[in-house]
Amino acid sequence: MANYKPPLIGIVGKTNVGKSTLFSALTQAQVSIENRPFTTIEPNTGVAYVRKRCPHTEFRLPGCDPRTGYCINGTRFIPVNLMDVAGLIKGAHEGRGLGNKFMDDIRQADAFILVVDASGSTDEEGNPIDPGSRDPVQEAQEILDEIKLWFEKIVARDWERFAMSVETGRKDPVDAIYNKLSGLSIKRRHVVEALSSAGLVSKKLTSWTRDDLRRFSNILLKVSKPFIIAANKADIPYAEEGIRRLREAFPGVHVVPVSAAAELALKKASKQNLINYIPGSGDFTINEQNKLSVTQQKALEYIRKNVLDKWGNTGVQQAVETLVFDVLGLISVYPVEDLGKLSDSKGNVLPDVYLVPKSMTARDVAGIIHTDFAKRFLYAVDAKSKKRIGEDDLLYDGIVFKIVSSK
Ligand SMILES: Nc1nc2c(ncn2[C@@H]2O[C@H](COP(=O)(O)OP(=O)(O)OP(=O)(O)O)[C@@H](O)[C@H]2O)c(=O)[nH]1
Ligand SMILES: [Mg+2]
Incomplete structure (x- = not known):
């Protein structure tokens, strides 16, 4: 079974x-x-793409046959799943606004994009106000606090009974915690790391204090659900100060200047063939000036001046790629069956690409591709160097390889 x-x-x-x-x-x-609070209630799910140079170019092949995603001019667009949920306000954990039930919609996420109004043009409750009136640092902190409280509540749920059952059943605490929190899509290694960082490896679960539980929960959240800040509405001049303050207040966090509205407008104009725009790039070209209405022309001028010339790009594509590549540290790997043609058994060239943690061994990656592969793994072969890859070896970004398993 493919995993x-x-x-x-x-x-x-x-x-x-x-x-x-x-x-x-x-x-x-x-x-x-819409420009009002709580427009979204039910979650939206969809597919976004991160970009990599496709290995077919390096191997001087004419093209490839992606099963998912696509490839344009040698750039491979690799799928990632995206979920948009209802907004939070301060006090959500006490039921304010829509409460934090919707955090449950998103509990399986591997990472978060925390969208902040960097221009300060929405108040505490999400109502429109003059730009610069609201502090984006305070906004980000409030949301992070809400997420922390939500997470802690889930970790601590029914803790005493749980701790007792682990002890009387002589269960392995790591496995037990991992199973308890399976709904949060946490990896076993996250539990191990959090126990160790919290200094709780050898403390009996039944002796944990409230403080122990809180410390463990905070660290577990940090290691299992990393995030970046998308400093949105970067087109509004007040955002410049907001972005500077966000970077100062959250030194270890990537703060990406974003204008989501600009990206959406550029993509729409490009779809209508009014402009040529490649997502993620720093400029666009107008196809036929006289086809544009005055309003459209003004909007495009606004975007060029306040977004592209100022920040280099709309930041939308950059936000996702920063999260996937820099924060989650995922690499792209291309399993094939035929090392000569770089194809599967049916001749499809480079049909699959997987995003996997760079800390994974060749055997781990085999297990992700197919359960049987991990069990019967003998070795892998690198298509470029033709060298053998042992089960404990790590893979590298962009590797094309074949897994050899026992029958
Ligand atoms: N100036 C500017 N406005 C933006 C930008 N991105 C979004 N907006 C506007 O902000 C308002 C809210 O946008 P939504 O995408 O509905 O916000 P949301 O966070 O999903 O809101 P809820 O679902 O209600 O929680 C709309 O009027 C958007 O046009 C941006 O980059 N710049
Ligand atoms: Mg919404």
Whole structure:
């Protein structure tokens, strides 16, 4: 059975900050976008893509046959799953706004994009206000606190009974915690890391204090659900100061200047053939000036001046790629069956690409491709060097390889 699932990225943030605009810009899906709080209630799910140079170019092949995603001019677009949920406001854990039930919608996410209104043009409750009136640092902190409280509640749920059952059943605490939290899509290695960082490896679960539980939960959240900040509405001049302050307040976190509305507008114009625009790039060209209405011309000028010339790009594609490649540290690997043609058994060239953690061994990756593969793994072969890859060896980004298993 194939086990590969693309990473799931959750879009979270205060209400009315541009989460659905970002989602729509990335997935091309049409969703409700309005300048008022709580427009989104039910989650939106869709597929976004991260870009890599396709190995078919390096191997001087004329093209490839992706089973999922696509390849344009040697750039491979690799699928990732995206989910947009209802917005949060401060006090959500006490039921304010829509409460934090919707965090449950997104609990399986591998990582988050925290969308912040960097221009400060929405108040605490998500109502429109003058730009610069609201502190984006405070907004980000409030949402992070809400997520922390939500996570802690799930970790601590029924803890005493759980701890007792682990002890009386002489169960392995790591396995038991891992199973208890399976709904949060946490990896076993995250539990191991959090126990060790919290200094709780040898403390009996029944002796944990509230403080122990909180410390463990906070560390587990940090290691299992990494995030970046998408500093949205970067087109509004006030955002410049907001972005500077966000970077200062969250030094270890990637803060990506984003204009989701600009990206959405450029993609729409490109779809209508009014402009040529490659997502992620720093400019566009106008196809026929006289086909554009005055309003359209003004909008494009606004985007060029306030987004592309100022920040280099809309930041939308960059936000996802920063999260997938820099924060999650995923690499792209291409399993094939025929090392000569770089194809599967039917002759499809480079049909599959998987995004996997760079800390995975060749055998681990084999297990992701197919359960049987891990059990019967003998060795792998690198298509470029033709060298053998042992079961404990790591793979590298862009590797094309064949797994050899026992019959
Ligand atoms: N100026 C500017 N406005 C934006 C940008 N992105 C989104 N907006 C506007 O912000 C408002 C809210 O956008 P949504 O995408 O509906 O926000 P949301 O976070 O999904 O809101 P809820 O679902 O209600 O929580 C809309 O009026 C958007 O047009 C941006 O980059 N710049
Ligand atoms: Mg929304």
